[in-house]
Amino acid sequence: MPLQGDAAPLLRPTYTNITPLGTQGSMSWVYKAQHEGFDSPCVQKVVPMAGQPAAVAFAEPRLLKRLEHDNLVKVLDAQPDPNVQGAIVFTMPYYRQGSARFALEQGYRFSLQQVIDMGCDLLTGLGHLHANGLVDRDVKPANLLLSDDLRRGLLTDLGVAARIESDGRAAGNVGTPLFMAPECFGPGARVGVPGDIYGVGLTMIEMVNGPWPYAQIDVAEVQRRLGRGWRGVADALLELPPHVPPRMRAILLRAVRRGPDSRFQSARSFVDALRRVETIDWRELTRGPGLQGEWEGSWPPRLAQHRRRLYRVSVAPAARGHDLVVTGFQRVAPTAAWRRCVADLRIRASDSRTLTQFFSAIRDRAIHVSAT
Numbered sequence: 001m002p003l004q005g006d007a008a009p010l011l012r013p014t015y016t017n018i019t020p021l022g023t024q025g026s027m028s029w030v031y032k033a034q035h036e037g038f039d040s041p042c043v044q045k046v047v048p049m050a051g052q053p054a055a056v057a058f059a060e061p062r063l064l065k066r067l068e069h070d071n072l073v074k075v076l077d078a079q080p081d082p083n084v085q086g087a088i089v090f091t092m093p094y095y096r097q098g099s100a101r102f103a104l105e106q107g108y109r110f111s112l113q114q115v116i117d118m119g120c121d122l123l124t125g126l127g128h129l130h131a132n133g134l135v136d137r138d139v140k141p142a143n144l145l146l147s148d149d150l151r152r153g154l155l156t157d158l159g160v161a162a163r164i165e166s167d168g169r170a171a172g173n174v175g176t177p178l179f180m181a182p183e184c185f186g187p188g189a190r191v192g193v194p195g196d197i198y199g200v201g202l203t204m205i206e207m208v209n210g211p212w213p214y215a216q217i218d219v220a221e222v223q224r225r226l227g228r229g230w231r232g233v234a235d236a237l238l239e240l241p242p243h244v245p246p247r248m249r250a251i252l253l254r255a256v257r258r259g260p261d262s263r264f265q266s267a268r269s270f271v272d273a274l275r276r277v278e279t280i281d282w283r284e285l286t287r288g289p290g291l292q293g294e295w296e297g298s299w300p301p302r303l304a305q306h307r308r309r310l311y312r313v314s315v316a317p318a319a320r321g322h323d324l325v326v327t328g329f330q331r332v333a334p335t336a337a338w339r340r341c342v343a344d345l346r347i348r349a350s351d352s353r354t355l356t357q358f359f360s361a362i363r364d365r366a367i368h369v370s371a372t
Contacts, residue, residue, distance in 0.1 A: 012036070014035065014036055014037055015091075016034045017032075017034040018033045018044070028045055028048075030044070032094055033091075035076070040094075044089050044091050046087055047088050047089075047090075048084065048086060049086055049087060049088060060158050060161075061088075061090035063134075063161060067128060069125060071121045071122070071124045071152075071154055071155060072125050072128065072154060072155050072156075073093070074092060078090035092156070095146060095154070096148055097145075097146040099141060099142050099145055099146065099156075100141035100153070100207055101141035101142040101206075101211070104211040109284045110207045110208070111282060112243070112279055112281055112283075112297075113281040113301050114151070115204050118144065118207070119200060119203070120274055120275065122144055122155055122203065123200055123271045124267065126139065126196050126267045127271075129155075129161065129196075130164075130193050130266070133163055133164050134162065134163060135162055135196055136158065136161050136196050137161060137162055137170065138159075138160050138199070139199025139200055140175075140178075140202070143157045144203060160174045162174070169190035170190065170192075171191070172188075173189050177219060177223055177232050178202075178222050178232050179199045180195070180198075180199075180232055181194065181198035181199075183195065183260050184198075185232075186226065192260065193266060194261070194264070194265060195260065197255055197267070197270060198256055198260075201263075204255075208241065208252070209237070210287070212237055230258065231258060238253070238256065241284065242356045242359060243284065243297075243313075245277065245356070245360050246356065247277050247279075249356075251270075251273045255270060280362070281297050281298050282313075283296055290324075291324060291347075291350075291351075292324065293315055294313070294314045294315070295359075296310065296312050297312075299311065305334075309331075309363070310330065310332075310333075311328065311329065312329040313326065313358065313359060313362065314326070314329075315327075318346060322348075324346070324349055325345070326346075326358055328341050328362045
């Protein structure tokens with residue numbers, strides 16, 4: 001049960017308008033409530049810990065409090081549940097945009113710059129954990145909360161975070177199998193910093209690609225793949241769309257390499273690589289079969305939105321044959337008219353490489369690519 005506060009003696013409960021938001025993982029329940037003292041919404045997380053010592057029961061809220069950081073969700077309160085023996089309740093700020101996974105499931109599509117910025121926020125929060133001798137062990141889109149303006153990300157749910165031991169790792173076989181690195185699963189598995197890096201890479205790839213078909217993913221097959229030393233996620237889900245520039249593509253795929261030694265070895269090095277990416281801030285508007293779709297982008301990202309040049313790319317079937325026609329448009333301000341800025345390009349229906357070059361070159365208004 002969620003908390004209400006000192007309702008009996010005061011007749012004015014601290015928490016009102018308590019509404020279930022569902023479950024978080026398999027062992028906790030989440031509620032939205034109004035905190036009357038702060039006059040703001042909050043979230044209550046109820047964790048059943050029957051039979052566990054108090055130090056274990058309060059481990060997650062105490063950890064969040066001790067590690068306070070701009071990229072970690074904050075704790076407002078933590079108390080034993082007055083109605084359920086062995087359960088604790090802790091409260092956190094309410095983020096109306098929810099998690100990255102929730103946003104994707106609601107149809108929101110992240111732009112490339114949002115993915116980079118929120119990925120860097122997630123990595124910065126994880127770097128703070130790592131610097132304090134901890135690994136998260138369950139990095140995934142559901143544990144990346146979004147700021148109300150959809151510009152920042154915060155790491156949440158440290159319920160399975162663990163102390164890094166003398167070998168630089170912690171016990172494995174903990175977390176969500178689909179987002180586990182291969183070395184984190186199986187007998188004697190151990191999780192180090194590269195295991196968390198892997199989870200960030202998969203999170204960012206899903207944010208770029210759109211929501212994965214979770215209902216069609218067989219958990220048993222995921223575990224079988226991990227048991228063979230493969231990634232739990234099928235390779236097809238790692239294929240990046242054509243608007244992702246080559247440098248960003250290489251960075252994300254490096255983060256999810258099967259071998260831990262071939263990934264980024266620190267959150268800081270991953271952030272540094274992402275910050276060197278220069279790209280039009282593309283966002284997918286519509287997606288059709290194959291390479292068909294429509295995208296909009298802006299450049300340069302250092303300028304305020306209203307001062308950027310805007311671009312649009314449309315990929316549609318050619319009038320004849322099985323090829324596609326790629327059309328590029330530009331406008332110099334949000335209120336200006338769209339104008340074609342380059343000649344149409346005809347490509348084969350499977351020629352994703354040429355289309356990626358088109359996305360990268362359009363800002364120079366000189367498309368030096370040729371269809372193959």
